[in-house]
Amino acid sequence: xxxxxxxAVLLGKEVRTEFRSRELLSTTMVFVLIVVVVFSFxxxxxxxESRRFGPGLLWMAFLFAxxxxxxxxxxxxxxxDTLGALRLAVSDPFAIFLAKICANTLFLLLTxxxxxxxxxxxxxxxxxxxxxGILLTFFLGSLGISIVGTALAVISAQARMxxxxxxxxxxxxxxxxxxxxTEVTIRLMQPEPYLEWQGIGLMAGFDVVFLTxxxxxxxxxxxx
Amino acid sequence: MPAAPVRSIxxxxxxxDKRYGAVYALRNLTLSIAAGECVAxxxxxxxxxxxxxxxxxxxxxxxxxxxxxxSGAEHPRPAIGFVAHATMVYDELTAVENLIFFAKLQGVSxxxxxxxxxxxxxxxxxxxxxxxRTFSRGMRQRVAIARALLGQPSxxxxxxxxxxxxxxxxxWLTEHLRKLRxxxxxxxxxxxxxxxxxHLATRAIRLExxxxxxxxxxGAMFQSIFAAAGC
Numbered sequence: 001x002x003x004x005x006x007x008a009v010l011l012g013k014e015v016r017t018e019f020r021s022r023e024l025l026s027t028t029m030v031f032v033l034i035v036v037v038v039f040s041f042x043x044x045x046x047x048x049e050s051r052r053f054g055p056g057l058l059w060m061a062f063l064f065a066x067x068x069x070x071x072x073x074x075x076x077x078x079x080x081d082t083l084g085a086l087r088l089a090v091s092d093p094f095a096i097f098l099a100k101i102c103a104n105t106l107f108l109l110l111t112x113x114x115x116x117x118x119x120x121x122x123x124x125x126x127x128x129x130x131x132x133g134i135l136l137t138f139f140l141g142s143l144g145i146s147i148v149g150t151a152l153a154v155i156s157a158q159a160r161m162x163x164x165x166x167x168x169x170x171x172x173x174x175x176x177x178x179x180x181x182t183e184v185t186i187r188l189m190q191p192e193p194y195l196e197w198q199g200i201g202l203m204a205g206f207d208v209v210f211l212t213x214x215x216x217x218x219x220x221x222x223x224x
Numbered sequence: 225m226p227a228a229p230v231r232s233i234x235x236x237x238x239x240x241d242k243r244y245g246a247v248y249a250l251r252n253l254t255l256s257i258a259a260g261e262c263v264a265x266x267x268x269x270x271x272x273x274x275x276x277x278x279x280x281x282x283x284x285x286x287x288x289x290x291x292x293x294x295s296g297a298e299h300p301r302p303a304i305g306f307v308a309h310a311t312m313v314y315d316e317l318t319a320v321e322n323l324i325f326f327a328k329l330q331g332v333s334x335x336x337x338x339x340x341x342x343x344x345x346x347x348x349x350x351x352x353x354x355x356x357r358t359f360s361r362g363m364r365q366r367v368a369i370a371r372a373l374l375g376q377p378s379x380x381x382x383x384x385x386x387x388x389x390x391x392x393x394x395x396w397l398t399e400h401l402r403k404l405r406x407x408x409x410x411x412x413x414x415x416x417x418x419x420x421x422x423h424l425a426t427r428a429i430r431l432e433x434x435x436x437x438x439x440x441x442x443g444a445m446f447q448s449i450f451a452a453a454g455c
Contacts, residue, residue, distance in 0.1 A: 002331070009328045017316045081310035084283050085371065088306055089329035224284045 003092045010099030028065040028111045035061040040122040050123040055185035070149035074157040093219045104146035130188040133195040140203035141181035147210045232259030232408045233379040240289030249275035251434035262411040264425035272434040273414035277381045281306045305377030311368040315357035330375045342370040361388035382413035
């Protein structure tokens with residue numbers, strides 16, 4: 001219970017500071033918007049083309065937006081050594097990860113949901129019928145990106161080539177969940193859309209495995 | 225705030241090494257600090273004072289050796305108050321938000337009351353709703369000290385706590401630490417420069433090259449430790 005209570009307090013702080021500065025949300029939203037708009041001009045977005053290229057494009061934009069978002073999540077804790085203060089204050093260091101993962105997932109999901117109508121309008125597709133499936137796919141995909149990204153963000157924050165290191169480590173590790181997320185989204189954009197439960201299961205499995213690894217070994221990542 | 229007696233913690237460093245690459249920050253350090261002691265650590269820049277405190281706070285894992293706490297707890301982190309070189313508070317939060325946040329994490333009951341009381345004690349009551357990023361160095365240091373005192377810690381680790389403090393705040397800190405020392409709180413503080421805080425110490429240690437080269441309790445040797453360390 002102490003773990004969840006600590007994580008809730010930490011999440012509250014993450015949300016409060018982000019909505020006060022709006023640094024991460026504005027950056028990622030502008031980035032995704034630019035990608036979606038630019039690609040809508042590069043090819044004629046008929047409905048069939050959108051169904052073929054759209055999901056891949058969308059997840060690529062989310063991935064790069066996430067890497068922008070994840071980079072500062074532990075760098076900000078280094079400015080005044082607040083990570084040290086957090087480690088002294090919490091009873092279980094996993095609470096720090098849990099709060100960061102929840103915050104990153106929330107911010108990424110918010111970006112995705114705000115960009116979805118823009119994508120639908122520019123690429124001539126409708127998500128209205130498949131909305132619950134899209135939401136579930138976006139949630140599990142964003143959660144996976146956040147879990148792996150948060151773990152790698154704490155590693156890269158202590159490295160010299162930190163700006164390069166995070167994307168370099170992030171992309172190969174996220175390939176499985178990105179492929180599955182894209183495949184599931186493609187199915188949801190078919191003329192007769194359906195939710196591919198096997199893909200959903202794989203995404204959930206990916207999230208559980210990496211969350212467990214982080215729970216077991218996360219404390220070592222926080223050490224100086 | 226420090227009136228109630230605390231459950232003291234003693235600590236023991238047993239052949240501790242901390243190495244950064246090829247450089248030893250601590251080398252074969254063996255040191256025993258009894259519960260309730262107030263220890264001043266002196267030493268030149270790079271002598272290992274900060275590393276010793278961070279190892280004691282369990283923020284840094286030693287390369288070799290063992291740290292044990294006399295309370296018997298494996299991780300007595302919530303009972304440790306630590307003031308580091310950095311302020312360890314969030315610039316984007318107000319002073320009171322910072323203290324309430326850390327108080328809640330530490331499980332302090334009545335976090336708001338506790339935060340208000342500490343801010344009043346450090347003289348920041350009228351600026352408690354201002355963002356920390358608008359504060360001067362000395363004001364930030366006062367917030368840092370207030371944060372370290374949350375939850376009545378039984379072990380205080382202070383790394384040059386008087387940095388940036390004016391004479392009035394310095395006097396307050398000295399008086400506050402005196403009360404804490406008298407209630408049985410174990411205090412370990414690194415000092416640099418002439419400081420009234422040195423007079424609080426019941427024991428002085430001088431570090432050089434990551435090891436203890438002088439260790440004395442009050443007496444003729446006491447002031448010479450600070451003089452020899454260039455403080």
